[in-house]
Structures are given as C-alpha cells and as structure tokens.
Amino acid sequence: MKKVMEATNAMFPLPVVLVTSGDGKKDNIITIAWTTNICRKTPCIGIIINGKKYSLDLIKEHKEFIVNIPGQKNLKEVDICGGKHGDKVDKYKLTGFTKEKAKEVKASMIKECPINIECKLEDIYVKETSNLLIGKVLKLHIDEKILDNNGKIDYKKLDPIVYAQKTYFPLKEGIAKRGFGLK
Amino acid sequence: MKKVMEATNAMFPLPVVLVTSGDGKKDNIITIAWTTNICRKTPCIGIIINGKKYSLDLIKEHKEFIVNIPGQKNLKEVDICGGKHGDKVDKYKLTGFTKEKAKEVKASMIKECPINIECKLEDIYVKETSNLLIGKVLKLHIDEKILDNNGKIDYKKLDPIVYAQKTYFPLKEGIAKRGFGLK
DSSP, X not given: XXXXXXXXXXXXXXXXXEEEEESSSSEEEEEEOOEEEEETTTTEEEEEEESSOHHXXXXXXXXXEXXXXXBGGGHHHHHHHHHSOTTTSOHHHHHOOOXXXXXXXXXXXXXXXXXXXXXXXXXXXXETTEEEEEEEEEEEEEEGGGBOTTSOBOHHHHOBOEEETTEEEOBOOOOEETTGGGO | OEXXXXXXXXXXXXXXXXXXXXXXXXXXXXXXXXXXXXXXXXXXXXXXXXXXXXXXXXXXXXSEEEEEEOBGGGHHHHHHHHHSOTTTSOHHHHHOOOEEEOSSOSSEEETTSSEEEEEEEEEEEEXXXXXXXXXXXXXXXXXXXXXXXXXXXXXXXXXXXXXXXXXXXXXXXXXXXXXXXXX
C-alpha cells in the first residue's frame, strides 16, 4: 500500500563530494550531496549550492572550482566540512587536509581525496534560492591505488560515500553489469 | 601517486531511476542514472536525457513525467528498460511492470517501484546534446513497507540501486549520521 506525501526532494542516494574554490591561498571547502553529470559530449558536471554560501562567492569570483571525490576514509572530514562555515574557519586547518596544486585552476585540490576534477565554471542555472553550477571538466586526477588493471576507476576501491536522509552509506560489491538483463 | 587523465564524466555513483512519461495509454519507461535534486524551496528535481530519445519527445509533448525509484528487487527490469527503445517495444509488456494511476499527471506510475514522484516539467536546460529536465515535485507516493516508525523513508528498506561505470551497486548499512564529526 502506498502513502501519498507532500512534495519534497526525494532523489537519493546521491554521492557526497567536497568542492574546493579560491585562489590557492584564500581557499574554501564545501560538502555537497546534490550533484550529477550534465553533458557527455563536452564533459560537464553540476553541483548545487543552496542559499548564500562563502564557496558560492569564491566560485563566482574565480569562475572555477574543483570537485574532490572522497572515500570512506575521509568521512569525518567530509562531515566537518559540511557543518562549518568557511568565512569563519579555515577548513584545511580544521580537517588537516593537504592542499595539492591543480594543473589548470588556481583553487587547490584536496590531496587526500582519490579523485579531483578541475572545472571551469561554464554557467549558473538559478532556481529560487538554488544555484546549479555547471562546470566544464578540464582535468581529472586519479589516485593510482583506485585504478583497476585496465587503468579505469574501480569504484569499489574508491569506497565512495553516498548520502540519503542525513545518513552516510558505503557501497556493497557491485552485483551486475549493465546489460545483464538483456541476455 | 595521482595520474592525470583527460576530461570525462566522473561524478559517480548516482542513483538509478525509471522515468515514465506519456498519457497513460501510450507510455514509455526510460532508465536514467544522471539525476539530482535541484531546489529545496519549491521542491524540484532534475533528470538528464542525452540525445534523441522517445521519452524526451513524450515529456516535451505532455509537460510532465514521473520519477520511479526502484529497489534491488527491480534490478533486472531496470536493466531491460535501459537497453531497449520505447518507440520499438512496449516496455511495460517487456518487463511485466504494472501501470498505476497517478494523482496529478497523465503518465503512469510503476506500481512495483517503492517511490513514485509526480513532476510537472518546469524547464529544460540544454547543453549540447544533453537535456536537463527540471521537474517540480507535485506528489510523492511511498510504499508503506519502506517507511520507518516515524513515517520517514528508510533507505535501507528501499534497498536502492546506485550506478557507476556500467555496474549496479547495492548499499551497505548506513554508518554515520550527518553531524557525527562535529561532536
């Protein structure tokens, strides 16, 4: 039996990422769980920042950002970055995260995160208090430890964090490949 | 040691959903893994359809769609709907999914999916061959079996499917609540 409920955001679970912005000196980190891929032809990804945030100001100023994909080993730092405000505290100091120089953008990558995606801000789609920031992927940095024998990302080795209803979840082993149902 | 790779879409894992469209008679189902929440104030969600798709035509025609969130029990059907074309086959017949009448939109909900989100098409953000369809959430239907004692969705009971690199993953138990790192 289904219950009808009023409108709410129920598109979950979504991956938790850490977005870094700034000029390499005055930097910030924000935890974001509303993200997706946007375009395949010219690879673009999207992150959503709700309301007024220090990171939003920095991204608007520098027109670039980095998406750092953490693993479960970074979970405590992820939670801290989601609960503090970057205009009041230095989240690199607070978490102990190390700044790593990016190739094409001024903002720093988080060294401890296994995947770093350098992005140029292409556009902002505004919907009421929400800002969907669309970033063109410039460069991808992947920790060799999470690559499989074919040089592709092994998501099990990444051990990503997904988020739903204020709870962090790890993944079990992958159970089927796309196309298994068509055989 | 990190390896620098060329630009690609690496925002994963993302939840797999089934989007239904049509008029309740001429209907289609499409499997989509590029999704997110967009806006909290007026709850809006986003789904991305890449390239020419029958579902895209139906959604543009009727200005509405339904996001059906499947559980692992629906995995085979999810895979089938992702590998077949709705202008050639009737995916309801192919999968055995049952049409359930929605409250506010003409398209059918998939009865077997524990969550159905009725949406009105608010806007389409086009980026090259990609279409980000933004839907205003009208009604949410939740199977009582996946609710916890407080009437909220229990994502462990939902047993959702997340997707990364052509592989379907289930979730382990949630391991921490938001805010645990701040204590």
